[in-house]
Amino acid sequence: MNKQQLAAKIWESANKMRSKIEANEYKDYILGFIFYKYLSDKQEQWLLKRDYAPEDIVEYVNEDDPEIVEASQQSLGYFIAYKDMFSTWIHMGSDFSVDNVRTALSSFTRLISPSHKKVFDGIFNTLETGLSKLGENTKSQTKAVSDLIQLINDIPMDGRQDYDVLGFIYEYLIEKFAANAGKKAGEFYTPHEVSVLMSELIAAHLKGQKELKIYDPTSGSGSLLINIGHAIAKYMDNPDCIRYYAQELKANTYNLTRMNLVMRGILPYNIVTRNGDTLEDDWPYFDEADPVMTYDPLYVDAVVSNPPYSQRWEPKGKENDPRYARYGIAPKSKADYAFLLHDLYHLKPDGIMTIVLPHGVLFRGGEEGQIRKNLIEQNNIDVIIGLPANIFFGTGIPTIIMVLRQKRENTDVLIVDASKGFEKEGKNNKLRACDIRKIVDTVTMRLDIPKYSRSITREEIRANDYNLNIPRYVDSSEAAESWDIYASMFGGIPETELAELNAYWNLFPSLKNELFVAENGYAQLRTEHLKQTIQENADVKAFLQHYQDAFSDLGEKLDQALIGQADQLSIPKAEDEIAGMILNRFEDIALADKYEAYQIFKTEYEQIAGDLELIQTEGMDAVRQVDPNMVAKKKGDDEKEVQEGWKGHIIPFEFAQKIFLKADLDAVDAKKARLQEIPSEYENILEECSEEEKETISEALNDSNDAFVIKNVKAMIKVLKQDAEENKILIERLSKAENLNSEEKKLKSEIKSAEEELHLKTKTVIENMTDEDIHHVLVIKWIDPICDGISKLPENLLGVLEKKVKALSEKYADTYEDIENEITKTQNELIKMLDELTGSDTDMAGIMEFRKLLGGE
Structure with missing residues (x-):
């Protein structure tokens, strides 16, 4: 299966297994085990490359051999003994215990290389302390852990070029857990689409540079940094020339950042992280042992952040902090601008930053208004992008992305109202690929698009007292419908x-x-x-x-x-x-x-x-591959996978059948179509029977006399034949029902046999495709849907025109006079109906009053 299918399978199983554990906690366990498997497998691969045979690993890879311990620490930054390897846990079977995990995690911490302490130290703390929550006792904890490690054992950890299965699955699980974690999701996850948008904006600005430093001061899961790395790497020859800086306040989330960065193959040297309070301690960069005397601010090429919205903070004593001195101090109740100014301070002169903030930062007054004024006057705000509501997990508040720079040639601010471009996905809204591309194009080309984007001069912003509220500058609302008075009275469509x-x-x-x-x-x-x-x-x-x-x-x-x-x-x-x-x-x-x-x-x-x-x-032969189709079957309390036929590794069976076995497929479909017609023919027979006739043959019908009981039909025919002449029509109808039943049984049997035969034929056809067949199939599967979809766009355009013209013609088709005449006609008809009514004196008095209201005498 490909990475999407594997990720979906792991999520589905993991979500079933988590029982009563909160999604936000359970993510730490499964993601922690994935990371341990990654490190363990990486060491095994390293040993095999050093000519260790599997049996050598079993015998010699332990702490008693200081040479292998030291070599592993120097190359990888850590050492894992054979007895503590993930694969060893799998092979232990019923001998495995949760205590094996506790011992392994403790040993891992003890055997980290001193040079890699900042990358690995404490990285499994959340997992280690949380093991006891997976069950009430050692037995139940062992069962929960065993199920988890068996589940993730299928994840390949040898990420090949552009086949980053591990990273994809890790990010997929983080997103799924975030969607299930409610308000807590905002603590560690920026939706992938928002992350991609911010990354593309930064990559477009930085492409062409040979070395880069990027920084996220509220790093969460680390996805923002990783997506920037991916976006920029498209324009760089050597992605190892990107250095990643990250800071995160919450310890368990900080561990996610480090795990995510390490598993993406980023060199430990390029990972610089810290668990701490960004606003209290301006990091990077200082030595933890002496933060005051060693303070040496780091300046980076890009800063990206999604800080907690409107969080309380302590501004006391920050007046002389170089991060805020030029702009002002954010109010105690809202740290939004404190985070923004921290980010801006660490930018190089030609750098760029993107930050997600609540919409209120654009118009709130007081200290925030003063900071906003200073940012405008010092020409730092480059772009403001209004995002759709409900785009972040756990909050529906309107949000923006603000793009800032230290030095700019232009002095305008580009305002983009992208709030209308999204698709609905469950309770949340989600940016589509086309929405992201349109925003990026608009920003990079600085486009003015009616009802979408506009460049605003500093003079206009000053005239609005530095209020940057998006609707002041870009009106994306639909125009209110107006009605032409003349056309409403006399008809016609106004020019x-x-x-x-x-x-x-x-x-x-x-x-x-x-x-x-x-x-x-x-x-x-x-x-x-x-x-x-x-x-x-x-x-x-x-x-x-x-x-x-x-x-x-x-x-x-x-x-x-x-x-x-x-x-x-x-x-x-x-x-x-x-x-x-x-x-x-x-x-x-x-x-x-x-x-x-x-x-x-x-x-x-x-x-x-x-x-x-x-x-x-796997090579081009993967297109010819057919895999066992495994399905989950439940037997009592146990659930296990059993094979039900086959499925294409890349080419779905249904797809191959339409291309290579159309005649066979059409024959099966024809039988199915006939089978679907039979129920209505049963109904037609019953509709032909009167209620009296139904009573006569009731023994052959169900209790409500609306369906045949086929097993009783033959006996009923036998009874009716006792007076065959009188019951001739009923005998014919019942015989017809009996024949339909025989046909139905025969069709079901034939369909089952034909489908089994077609299934095996399809397997053979896929496995024996020629190179020309493979090319033909991939053209139909890959190329045709793109070409067909794009070729239909003009039809959609003309369809919109037709709809608009039709709406205009119908809008004024009925004049006011026509409507008045219709109302008068209806009233007169109602008056006539009232004249025909009879009743008591009070009823008639009420009717007469109603008649007067309708205009009657």
């Missing part, structure tokens, strides 16, 4: 409202006159066949041809880029290059939304990337 569609009329100059006839500023729709008229317009046809020409070679280019180099391409770089190629083709195509095309590509590429990872890891 002013047709002018709102000028983007279409400019693109299709002849279309407006083909759709409308206009007089004195008001137009009437001149065709009943709106869709047909639009599609047959010469300008529309020319546009469609132009669009088709722009993408005529897209399939060929994708084939060359993906299938032609499947075993060697860089998956993230290929994604970036193809995305650029697709977006560039929209440069001279008006109205079509290039970000819709980008979303189509990104959605499909997720699947393609999973397939490419398998091909690059």
